[in-house]
Amino acid sequence: MAALLLLTAACGSRVPESEFENRPTRENRTASPGPAHGEPIKVGIITSATSPVGGAAFTGPRDGARAYFDALNAEGGVGGRPVEVLTCDDGGSGVGNNECVHRLVDEEKVFALVATTALDYAGAPRVSRAGVPDIGGQPIGPAYDTYPHLYGIYGSQAPRDGKPGWGGRLYGGTEVYRYFKREQGARTAAVVSYNQAASAAYAQLVTRGLRAEGYRVVNEEVDFALPNFQAVAADLRSQGADLVFDAMDTHGNARLCQAMDSVGAKVTAKVTNVQNWSDSVREDYKDAPGCRNALWVTGSSRNYDDTGHPAVREFRTGMRGHAGGDRLSQWELEGWAAAMWFTDAAKSCGDRLTRACVERFVTRNEPYTAHGLLLPVSFRPSEEPPKTRRSCLSVARWSDDAQDGKGGWITQGGDMSENCFTVPQLPYSP
CATH class of the missing domain: 3.40.50.2300 (Response regulator)
Structure with a gap:
């Protein structure tokens, strides 16, 4: 994923x-x-x-x-x-x-x-x-x-023969959901999406992964043109969601967070993706400090705020x-x-x-790590799609208290090379 x-x-x-x-x-x-x-x-x-x-x-x-x-x-x-x-x-x-x-x-x-x-x-x-x-x-x-x-x-295990993945199907793992279930004890997850095709398709994929890991899933859809985030936030609070995943852009996420703060919807983690793993969250979420400090990110590279690594x-x-x-x-x-x-x-x-x-x-047999910046990357094609895979995960959460009060991302779950899970691989269409 x-x-x-x-x-x-x-x-x-x-x-x-x-x-x-x-x-x-x-x-x-x-x-x-x-x-x-x-x-x-x-x-x-x-x-x-x-x-x-x-x-x-x-x-x-x-x-x-x-x-x-x-x-x-x-x-x-x-x-x-x-x-x-x-x-x-x-x-x-x-x-x-x-x-x-x-x-x-x-x-x-x-x-x-x-x-x-x-x-x-x-x-x-x-x-x-x-x-x-x-x-x-x-x-x-x-x-x-x-x-x-x-x-x-x-990296990729796909044959890369001119067709996406294996016969037009790609596969993704459930390691993100496994992590929050194991490390944070999360049991109920909300997935918020727009009433727009690409957003809905991604939300369905996230929902499948969460259910495969045993979560109770709450699906929330907002109108792309006239989103009512207040109603969504109120329902998240009443449903008792531990986690919130989204299928929205940064602007939509910021507005959702503002609504969550305004109605008092508190979650263990508001999970976003690597594209939003940046210093700009200070400004993007400036009107939602509570939700901002519940932001978590996951990815496949070492936290850029991990200054202990050379x-x-x-x-x-x-x-x-x-x-x-x-x-x-x-x-x-x-x-x-x-x-x-x-x-x-x-x-x-x-x-x-x-x-x-x-x-x-x-394409050599030895995976590449960019001197420790990346989880091992390789291109060893498999004729058949994997049913399970051992996947590692880089995890961080935002804290306003990090970096001498300037705010920053704090690595979670130990070193990314050891934060690993053997998880099912679920098919999806690109």
């Missing part, structure tokens, strides 16, 4: 108002000055920086990757060769995404793509056909479980002075890890850097 990102507010694509808007712009072309002076290695980053869900929704992985490559170039690059980063904003549309792929792959001849974060990855088949490695992308849709040469940040400290140091660096997020950390993954793969090739060599590193 960790790899299934919810973006239900973004139904439909923005129609460009002019030919200029329909043509994605290359945001930047950088090879930071430093000891690296050899022939540049071109790397592309595609981001839905301007999209229907807002300008900051997708930029974290891009900013984290760029910060890593800047630090890398200052230290000598890859064998003395700097990494030249070319970024492209696809506008959150399939047309724009195809344009970005054409520009970076066909015209600029990038060696690889890194930290792709696209609302509609329509150009994925073209990337795959060109044999361009796409490393560490965010699996917003099914592309990273569909095509060869695409390597999502969380790889996290290196990430935070590298982000200083970069766009977005004053407001950290988990997606920035995962973008940093994606750039590190590509770099480690490239360095493994020595002076014979080829795409085939990079992909041998990515």
